[in-house]
Amino acid sequence: MINDTLQSRRYVIAIIMSAVIVVYILRLFTIQVIDTKYKNGADSNAFLKKTLFPPRGLIYDRNHKLLVYNKPAFDIALIMREIHDLDTISFCKALNIDKQFFINRIEEIKDYKKNPSYSSYTPQLFMTQLGIEEIATIQQSMYKYPGFYIQNRTLREYAFPTAAHVLGNIGEVSQSRIDNDDYYKQGDFAGRDGIEYTYEEQLRGEKGVEILLRDAKGRIKGKYENGKDDIAPKAGQNLTLTLDVQLQQLAEKLLTGKVGSVVAIEPSTGEILAMASSPTFDPSILVGRQRSKNYMQLVNDETKPLINRATQAQYSPGSAFKPLQALVFQQMGGITENTMFACNGPESSPVKCTHHHGSPVSLLNAIEQSCNPYFWNAFKTTIEKNGYGKKNEIFRNTYDDWARRVKLFGLGSKFTDSDIYEQARGYIPTQKFYNRVYRGVTGWRAITIRSLAIGQGEVLVTPLQLANVMAAIANQGYYITPHLNKCDSMLKNIHQCGIDKKYFPIVFEGMSGVFEDGTARASRIEGLDMCGKTGTAENSHGKDHSIFVGFAPRDNPKIAIAVIVENAGFGATYAAPIFSLLVEQYIKGKIARTELRDRITNLVTNSNVQER
Amino acid sequence: MYKNVSIRYALDWTTVFFYVVLVVMGWISIYGASYNFDQASIFDFSQRAGKQFIWIITAFAIGGALLLIDSKMYNIFAYFIYAGTILLLIITIFVAHDIKGSRSWLVLGPISFQPEEIAKMATALALAKFMSSYNYKLKNWKDLLPLSFIIFGPALIIVLQNETGGALVFLAFLLVLYREGMNGIVLLIGSFAVLLFITIIKLSIIPIQVDRGTLGMILGMSFILFVEIGYAIFFGKNQKEALILLAGTFVIGLVSYFINIGFYLNYNYVAIFTVLASCIYWIVIEIFKRYKRYWMLALFSFSSVLFCFSADYLFEKVLEPHQQVRIRVLLNMENAPLGAGYNVNQSKIAIGSGGFWGKGFLNGTQTKLKYVPEQDTDFIFCTVGEEHGFWGSTLVLFFYWLLLMRILRIAERQRDQFSRVYGYCVASIFFFHLTINIGMVLGIMPVIGIPLPFFSYGGSSLWGFTILLFILLRLDAARLERLR
Numbered sequence A: 001m002i003n004d005t006l007q008s009r010r011y012v013i014a015i016i017m018s019a020v021i022v023v024y025i026l027r028l029f030t031i032q033v034i035d036t037k038y039k040n041g042a043d044s045n046a047f048l049k050k051t052l053f054p055p056r057g058l059i060y061d062r063n064h065k066l067l068v069y070n071k072p073a074f075d076i077a078l079i080m081r082e083i084h085d086l087d088t089i090s091f092c093k094a095l096n097i098d099k100q101f102f103i104n105r106i107e108e109i110k111d112y113k114k115n116p117s118y119s120s121y122t123p124q125l126f127m128t129q130l131g132i133e134e135i136a137t138i139q140q141s142m143y144k145y146p147g148f149y150i151q152n153r154t155l156r157e158y159a160f161p162t163a164a165h166v167l168g169n170i171g172e173v174s175q176s177r178i179d180n181d182d183y184y185k186q187g188d189f190a191g192r193d194g195i196e197y198t199y200e201e202q203l204r205g206e207k208g209v210e211i212l213l214r215d216a217k218g219r220i221k222g223k224y225e226n227g228k229d230d231i232a233p234k235a236g237q238n239l240t241l242t243l244d245v246q247l248q249q250l251a252e253k254l255l256t257g258k259v260g261s262v263v264a265i266e267p268s269t270g271e272i273l274a275m276a277s278s279p280t281f282d283p284s285i286l287v288g289r290q291r292s293k294n295y296m297q298l299v300n301d302e303t304k305p306l307i308n309r310a311t312q313a314q315y316s317p318g319s320a321f322k323p324l325q326a327l328v329f330q331q332m333g334g335i336t337e338n339t340m341f342a343c344n345g346p347e348s349s350p351v352k353c354t355h356h357h358g359s360p361v362s363l364l365n366a367i368e369q370s371c372n373p374y375f376w377n378a379f380k381t382t383i384e385k386n387g388y389g390k391k392n393e394i395f396r397n398t399y400d401d402w403a404r405r406v407k408l409f410g411l412g413s414k415f416t417d418s419d420i421y422e423q424a425r426g427y428i429p430t431q432k433f434y435n436r437v438y439r440g441v442t443g444w445r446a447i448t449i450r451s452l453a454i455g456q457g458e459v460l461v462t463p464l465q466l467a468n469v470m471a472a473i474a475n476q477g478y479y480i481t482p483h484l485n486k487c488d489s490m491l492k493n494i495h496q497c498g499i500d501k502k503y504f505p506i507v508f509e510g511m512s513g514v515f516e517d518g519t520a521r522a523s524r525i526e527g528l529d530m531c532g533k534t535g536t537a538e539n540s541h542g543k544d545h546s547i548f549v550g551f552a553p554r555d556n557p558k559i560a561i562a563v564i565v566e567n568a569g570f571g572a573t574y575a576a577p578i579f580s581l582l583v584e585q586y587i588k589g590k591i592a593r594t595e596l597r598d599r600i601t602n603l604v605t606n607s608n609v610q611e612r
Numbered sequence B: 001m002y003k004n005v006s007i008r009y010a011l012d013w014t015t016v017f018f019y020v021v022l023v024v025m026g027w028i029s030i031y032g033a034s035y036n037f038d039q040a041s042i043f044d045f046s047q048r049a050g051k052q053f054i055w056i057i058t059a060f061a062i063g064g065a066l067l068l069i070d071s072k073m074y075n076i077f078a079y080f081i082y083a084g085t086i087l088l089l090i091i092t093i094f095v096a097h098d099i100k101g102s103r104s105w106l107v108l109g110p111i112s113f114q115p116e117e118i119a120k121m122a123t124a125l126a127l128a129k130f131m132s133s134y135n136y137k138l139k140n141w142k143d144l145l146p147l148s149f150i151i152f153g154p155a156l157i158i159v160l161q162n163e164t165g166g167a168l169v170f171l172a173f174l175l176v177l178y179r180e181g182m183n184g185i186v187l188l189i190g191s192f193a194v195l196l197f198i199t200i201i202k203l204s205i206i207p208i209q210v211d212r213g214t215l216g217m218i219l220g221m222s223f224i225l226f227v228e229i230g231y232a233i234f235f236g237k238n239q240k241e242a243l244i245l246l247a248g249t250f251v252i253g254l255v256s257y258f259i260n261i262g263f264y265l266n267y268n269y270v271a272i273f274t275v276l277a278s279c280i281y282w283i284v285i286e287i288f289k290r291y292k293r294y295w296m297l298a299l300f301s302f303s304s305v306l307f308c309f310s311a312d313y314l315f316e317k318v319l320e321p322h323q324q325v326r327i328r329v330l331l332n333m334e335n336a337p338l339g340a341g342y343n344v345n346q347s348k349i350a351i352g353s354g355g356f357w358g359k360g361f362l363n364g365t366q367t368k369l370k371y372v373p374e375q376d377t378d379f380i381f382c383t384v385g386e387e388h389g390f391w392g393s394t395l396v397l398f399f400y401w402l403l404l405m406r407i408l409r410i411a412e413r414q415r416d417q418f419s420r421v422y423g424y425c426v427a428s429i430f431f432f433h434l435t436i437n438i439g440m441v442l443g444i445m446p447v448i449g450i451p452l453p454f455f456s457y458g459g460s461s462l463w464g465f466t467i468l469l470f471i472l473l474r475l476d477a478a479r480l481e482r483l484r
């Protein structure tokens, strides 16, 4: 069986293998015995790679006001083997820590389970993110504590105590992030949420390195080859946000003492002018050493200040849904601007009207007066326009068509092309959902889902989505994905909503009427034609949520806003004045109605909300 | 007649002895590499040495269990094992967590496992079965296709897992093919291709006269011409043609130099033009003088040019920047202090500082200071070099040599081709790992992260190598069963 002609090849293979091993032994002999370069050099040729941290990119608002910058911070590192004759008491005193803390910290560093990369030869972080005042004392006496070193770093500092949710914060990187990104090492800091997270790679810059020589005992002997191979850190790129810090601050101020949120968008660009969520906190409390303590407090707060309600809270839009409905009904051919329906006021059935006005009602008056029976009838007419068909198939298809058109306004899903990290999806119920809930394809009809007509029931939206719907209406049929980074590439995300231009004037007229003779008369601004809509979202956990959406001015809209104040009752009382004040600030540049502003600021709807 | 021979008599205890010696040496080195002066026992299970002890004990158990399986099973189930492994490799891509870009680790409770360690064994079995099958001939083009599928199928999947180093190990099987009759020229051409690729990529960053070509391309073309001249002299036995070629090259070079004084001329294209011209020259000679096999030389040169071009193109245009960096690291082109060059430099210093006698067990400072990266996995040999010096490192290499020679001997004494091919597979895989790993630590091989058999920390690789070796021992023990 053995092929004899190939027998000799076994020797070729054996020779190749032997040759490699001989070459390696010769190489070892050169390195270890002949060449003295390594032998003598080794002791002084041990490198210490010292990481130089780059300053993080600065963050500006849309008017180039500096929002976030850096201040120097310091870490105290130690090399366990170099510590000797330590006067623990004076050390603790200089750092203003107690002895027990010191002992615990040393234990933690030595614990392999908590600190797997521990070596008594390499620098270990003892304390991080100390401010310049905190190390002032110890800095001069550092020579007394051999084995301890001071490392430079930077910390975030905030020019205004505002926009905590938008900006996000910076925290120590998690193990999974270290595993997934070679850039990070244990103990590094990175953006945790908000803009700091989304634009982490842009903001963080590039670390540099300084190569120092050490002797066998680990003592630093200076730079390696005069810093020939050192790499200077590269500062992070600056970021300009779309926020208007003045508007942002006003929005947060107006929400004081309340739970809720405000989103303001420039319709023509999709740029978010303000995004406030209340309760909020001063972003600077999550910086430095007090971070973890404050963070735990925020986590445990019942009012959940860490949640960005503007993008993560979901509400039934209530009557704020009506302008969008009016457009979709017209586009689907269910109604025209001349369609009238009867309204019996509070006696109407199956949907009651909360207002008293003449009957029959026109579309214009229905928007102005927020007439529920009108929208129910219009909804029914629209989704029943082709009849029901066998097994309700035609009806269900018409419903699907309606849901699809509503979703074109950015509802029911996240803005995937946006740079907002934390977003809730909202919900526009699907045909499947109703088939399941009502046990079968024939289990539900228009009357079953009547609450959808007036924005109640299963439909859920986020304040961001609501503001975006307003921007889309202000633009007469399209929106640009709402975003926070002021740059041209974001402007390319244009989405058409599939509504013909001719259907808009009546909706504009109706929404304008809300301020003239409608539900928001009290929030008029003299000399400014605004469009808006109140909403009152039913809420199973207590008082209704007060909602107001709208845009201004009516011609060439500059700002579209959604305001939600939780458990505050009727939309006109809380949300509408906030809308009005924000418009005044943005369009006129200052608030003339200071009395109104102060009154709204001092209103408290939730006594648990704390100021931070 | 088959006879049941007790495994105790039939087992090749010499190999087992070498195996145990290497495993124990590795264990001690791992203890040395992670020793910190302030930690206690080698059996501390929270430490790497303690964990390795568990891996070693389990590896022994696995080895023992493999010896109890009937040797015929390996032959019968070879394809099933292979197919199962392929499936496992594919599943791994989708299931595995991304660890620094690579998706090659399966996590089952407390155990992490790299299926590629099994894949080597499975491929060896499948290869042995296929090559020992009736009527198989290596020279048959029809049989070559399934053969390359068997070898490079798993390698390709491992590349998809982003474990390029692990995939390269499959090149080791070429040595097996050579033993079984593959034309030796394939090995030579393969080596030449590697040489060309490294030259082109590594020296492509060195420009000639600022922007008139690169050293890599010109040197690459010179290599091709060099081979042509050598062929003409030694095989064609015609020095006149070699001389004409040399003169032609010289003239073209000179002319292009003078043209370049007044005009812009890229020397890369001049070099390529020269080689292509030489191809035409060989074909002309072939047609008119009917010298032997000059058309093959022309074909070789032409494909070499094509290869150089595609290597360059592939590298610059098709590969993503981070992939380019990875290859540059492989070629030691990234000499940044944070890059691979730094690691190798550190490992050379650590080994060099060991001197002839070493610093003594647990006294190595370079590895302790954690200057050497991955000191207990890929760079474990550093610890040996530093703590036990030249004599210790040589001893380790000597034991590897003994093991390799022993495996070759075992392979050659097999009566059936299946066992022999498998034996060569085992030897080739060990040899490849050894060459790359120690070569890397010594700074004469590119930095490719593959473990040193039996030495590197990690259950996955230790188990893989143990399984590989003990299947061979089982096959070898069965040899006596058939004799009597």
Ligand SMILES: [Zn+2]
Pocket: A343, A344, A345, A353, A354, A355, A357, A361, A370, A371, A372, A373, A374
């Ligand atoms: Zn009404």
